[in-house]
Amino acid sequence: MSELLIKGGRVIDPSNGINGIFDLLLIDGLVVQVAEDMKSETATVIDATGKWVTPGLIDIHTHLREPGYEYKETIATGSMAAVAGGFTSIACMANTNPVNDNAEVTRLIIETAKREAVANIYVIGAVTKGLNGKQLADIGDMKEAGIVALSDDGKCVGALSVMRSAMEYAGMFGLPIIEHAEDPGLSLGTVMNEGFTSLKLGLPGNPTASEEVIVSRDAVLAGYLDVHIHIAHVSSKGAVRAIREAKERGVRITAEAAPHHFSITDETCDNFNTMAKVAPPLRTDEDVAAIREGLADGTIDCIATDHAPHAVNEKELEFELAAFGISGLETAVPLSLALAREGVMSEEKLIETMTCAPAGIIGIDRGTLSEGAVADVTIIDPNSEWTVDPENFASKGRNTPFAGWRVKGRAVMTIVKGKIVYEC
Ligand code: DOR
Numbered sequence: 001m002s003e004l005l006i007k008g009g010r011v012i013d014p015s016n017g018i019n020g021i022f023d024l025l026l027i028d029g030l031v032v033q034v035a036e037d038m039k040s041e042t043a044t045v046i047d048a049t050g051k052w053v054t055p056g057l058i059d060i061h062t063h064l065r066e067p068g069y070e071y072k073e074t075i076a077t078g079s080m081a082a083v084a085g086g087f088t089s090i091a092c093m094a095n096t097n098p099v100n101d102n103a104e105v106t107r108l109i110i111e112t113a114k115r116e117a118v119a120n121i122y123v124i125g126a127v128t129k130g131l132n133g134k135q136l137a138d139i140g141d142m143k144e145a146g147i148v149a150l151s152d153d154g155k156c157v158g159a160l161s162v163m164r165s166a167m168e169y170a171g172m173f174g175l176p177i178i179e180h181a182e183d184p185g186l187s188l189g190t191v192m193n194e195g196f197t198s199l200k201l202g203l204p205g206n207p208t209a210s211e212e213v214i215v216s217r218d219a220v221l222a223g224y225l226d227v228h229i230h231i232a233h234v235s236s237k238g239a240v241r242a243i244r245e246a247k248e249r250g251v252r253i254t255a256e257a258a259p260h261h262f263s264i265t266d267e268t269c270d271n272f273n274t275m276a277k278v279a280p281p282l283r284t285d286e287d288v289a290a291i292r293e294g295l296a297d298g299t300i301d302c303i304a305t306d307h308a309p310h311a312v313n314e315k316e317l318e319f320e321l322a323a324f325g326i327s328g329l330e331t332a333v334p335l336s337l338a339l340a341r342e343g344v345m346s347e348e349k350l351i352e353t354m355t356c357a358p359a360g361i362i363g364i365d366r367g368t369l370s371e372g373a374v375a376d377v378t379i380i381d382p383n384s385e386w387t388v389d390p391e392n393f394a395s396k397g398r399n400t401p402f403a404g405w406r407v408k409g410r411a412v413m414t415i416v417k418g419k420i421v422y423e424c
Pocket of ligand 1: 063095153154155180277278279280306308309324325326
């Protein structure tokens, strides 16, 4: 029998409205109780005084790169990066090689994860074959094999007729579609936000309209078909507005924001800094403010990293040739905690956006410390100050615009199914 008694921490479990100093008892991989002053003769005791004890954090947007791009990341290294960043569960995107557009690939990922991953891995299947935007992937077969959502992430489902069929199938199988909202026409050939910095650098700019038109379009279609659409990595004020209005109309729309989109702007691309090249692009102060407001008022439901690891030689290139993406799992906690510290939202609301809210979007029974729940727990030191050094990342991806940042807050212990898988 394995027993862990986490004592004296501030337990924040928004799924149960808990926020106070409590002990947490875990036995044999399950949550037994959250209560005051618990004692046990047999448990290993963990002192969590001064720390937050939360349900294991969940990231519904991760690129694990296996199969096919193991030089960027593997299921093993990506899962180690997850737990080092405080995430006990991650959902991996379909833009692998081969693309996860059929049950064989889905099963391969699930089997590899069972053998090699230290975090819980959930799998997202492609909407279309080879992400080609034309022919639907094997949605029913992949659902049977275990996928939790559909996405062509990295690419937008451009054709409305294809999106309509995808939504109808997704609805039948109870799967959300996660949209990478960038209009293929408006974003074609662009490499950063369209604005002062793109003009100054002479780089082709991506207008915010490219996101807003797709969000608006998808919201209309999802409302018409009464299905669940989820908007990935919201980057612009217009998209936040479109999601808010759709929610007011009763559309089943949810959304996520990535830490880089609420922490930095397109000015970070100055001096042709390829570490800040990401899709959708970093925008302006006004967009950052709108995303923060959207998270605070619930328009944006959750935080997701869009962890997109790349090799050094894929970033050390001319800006226009460099890969899009930021390795985000290991910087998400401090960047997100800043939202609570800066008064954007309460600490409970923040933890909700990283636990039960993302769990609800992909329909997994995680993100809670309810009695009998799987014992996935994150212990966070909100006051720990540290300097981001990508050389210390567990991820193979060292591509971050936050290198050298002095940040506050980190996961100091990550527990998956009752087992301590990370400690620092
Ligand atoms: O910047 C990005 N990189 N955005 C995406 O949506 C895809 C990702 C990747 O796969 O590298």
